Amino acid sequence: MTQQELAELERSIERMMDLARAFGLDFYPMRFEVCPADVLYTFGAYGMPTRFHHWSFGKTFHRMKLDYDLGLSRIYELVINSNPCYAFLLDGNTLLQNKTVCAHVLGHCDFFKNNAAFRHTSRDMVERMASSAERIYHYELEHGRRHVEELLDAGLAIAEHVDPSEEGRNARRASKERMYRQRLGQRPQSTRKVREPGPYDDLFELDGPLPQPAEEFIPTRILNKDVMLFIIENSDALEEWERDILSMLREEMLYFWPQLETKIMNEGWATYWHLRIMREMDLSDEEAVEFAKMHSGVVLPSRTSINPYHVGLAIWEDIERRWNEPTKEEQERYGRRPGEGREKMFEVREVETDVSFLRNYLTKDLIEKLDLYVYQKVGNDWRVVEKDWEKVRDALVASRINGGIPVLYVEDGDYRRNGELLIRHAYEGMELDLRHLEKTLPYFYRLWGRPVHLQTVVEGRDVTFTYDGKKVQRSFAKD
Amino acid sequence: MVDFTLQREDWSLHRKGHIDQERHREKVREAIREHLADLVSDESLIMSDGKQIIKIPIRSLEEYRIRYNFQKGKHVGSGSGDTAVGDHVARGPPDADGQPGPGQGEGAGSEPGVDYAEAEVTLEDVQQELFRELELPDLAEKDEADMVVDTVEFRDVRKKGITANIDKKRTLLQALRHAKKDDRVVITPDDLRYKTWETIVKPDSNAVILAMMDLSGSMGLFEKYCARTFFFWMTRFLRTKYANVQIRYIAHHTEAHEVDEEYFFTKGESGGTICSSAYQYALDMVNREYPPERYNIYPIHFSDGDNLTSDNEKCVQLVKDLSSVSRMFGYAEVNQYSRSSTLMSAYGKLQIPRFRTYVIRDKSEIYGALRHFFSQQQGVKSA
Incomplete structure (x- = not known):
């Protein structure tokens, strides 16, 4: 982009932000950075301007950059959920492309700021991840690059298994508090009179009776979705610095999690708004054509997957229409009044995530209009197997559960009374990739230090995969 | 605001x-x-x-990662308006050739079913x-006119030359020299210095490989495959690393004859096996064209070991003769089922340091054979 274009972009952004505010969008202060493809793709691969080194990011970067160089695909923009909100624009984009991107980004930022799933994400994650990177770098100096890399390999392999619920997010703090309270509760009680706490209590305690096991917390059999946290807190095989790195990975995953859970909503929302904002801008004829081309490229449907821009936009526009022009029945039964479309949209963007968004607003009419279908492998070919709208909707919803990642629970941290780790896959009809499973188990083992078992279902039968440090074994449950 | x-x-x-x-x-x-x-x-x-x-x-x-099995799953796609149950969506994995996903690359990495197993x-x-890791063992320098290579060496610095060869350090020094009185360093055309090369004739080692392959009827697909793979890598290796290596190809069944490279790598023959014919042919070739005092000679023979029993004695004698004129003589036997072969049992008793044998039972052992023959010391012994 030339200096001139940059100046015009600046003027446009000001105008677009006014428009966006008038529409009711509510976003953080924006920091737009224009950067070359190399840099944008680096940020894209790492998910952040500064993050720790790992070869997997290098691999992603290489692939994305290659696709860009070959003209196969391109990222137009990258936006970070933070306050102020950072957005990175590609220097090689045309002026109009970057205008569209800015409008799109305003939609994302409004979503980050107002959607409930993002409420607890750290808005200073840019700095936090930079300082994590710094810390990991120091561990590299201290413990060797290979050692750190090997830990990151294992940590990243299982980092998706966290508990992003309110309870789960605070679990680390909660369990620390619980341990602290337990210790307080074990203060000497009967032998001595209750005294004011003093600085040498811990020494006096040594004379006291043996502490009784606490009643409120027995960690032998609990249902724990946060496999990562369970390992961080309970593994014997980790050193302190290793726990520290894993905690950082967990924190980063919790930060990214809402984005996994709102992909369709978020992209649809941003697309809806770039369309509305760009319509209000004064575009020349050529620009209007270029915009139309770019927009239709973004919402191009795919035969083999769901384009979140395409489906998301369609659902948002459908919500607007249905609440703007409710049918007679809807007016009578639900008391909807015409013209409430926008209001409804803002409510939805605040309270839903993809799963509820699809379940509540992907209607029969929409599914038919979008010609959505379920397909599956039949012999060697992939064929359409289902057109019934409820089945299609349910399949789509199922694919979005837990961000599309299989749900695991820690069943037992002292399995076989031998400190072995038993993990259960919450099977709901979708089988796991067994090759990947067998390759991931050693990572669990690396972090747990003892044999690891994972229960799942294959071909309708219960199976337990066990890795004992040497090889993976399958054992089928006896019928 | x-x-x-x-x-x-x-x-x-x-x-x-x-x-x-x-x-x-x-x-x-x-x-x-x-x-x-x-x-x-x-x-x-x-x-x-x-x-x-x-x-x-x-x-x-x-x-x-722990992830779903894409192949067994049900997925949602969107059609162009009139899709019906039973319609064909894609053949094989839907993303065998790249991402079918949205027009933007963002998030493509999280697409299920994309297999990055391959590099x-x-x-x-x-x-x-x-x-x-490979080299010609025991290579000796032989003095002979045609064992020379032309190399260039940059030895001289001149005032005229090609821009690409500017000697930056000397040019800058020159500029500094006359810039002392002034505080700005200016490089004038007069300061430019160029590195210049000389062509040097360097004596190099001359070597010849006598690639012998059994093309008799008993050499099945697997045997030929192993032999050719070995020779394929050998040829590439020699051409990459050595300037003056000749390769002569000798094919044999009951009798031996020299063939060209293409024939050697592609054609099959049939008939019985008399290995001594190849050895005799090689020995004649050495006597005729490659005097050992001028050439490093490396005969390498591939066979399935299924030799005419009465010929074995003659083979042993010829191996001794050939070894005495060679830097290294390699015999590789492709023996998928670990039969006891007549030829190998005869060679097993030989105690010639320059004679190396290797048994290939599995495709992956071709690599072992390469390392075994083309290493300085007696390399990895085949198990």
């Missing part, structure tokens, strides 16, 4: 992606090294013209790792 900034910084020092990309490449190389034995015998790699990129599975490069490796990548 202005609550935004738009800026463009200088990002030229931002190299992070490239640094980790390099680390990834390093890991690819490591993986290639670990998988050399499999790669060396990979048919698709050998059949390619060398330019083609071959995908090979490299375990350590995939990022393994792209070219013939050159494999070669680089493989040839690092």
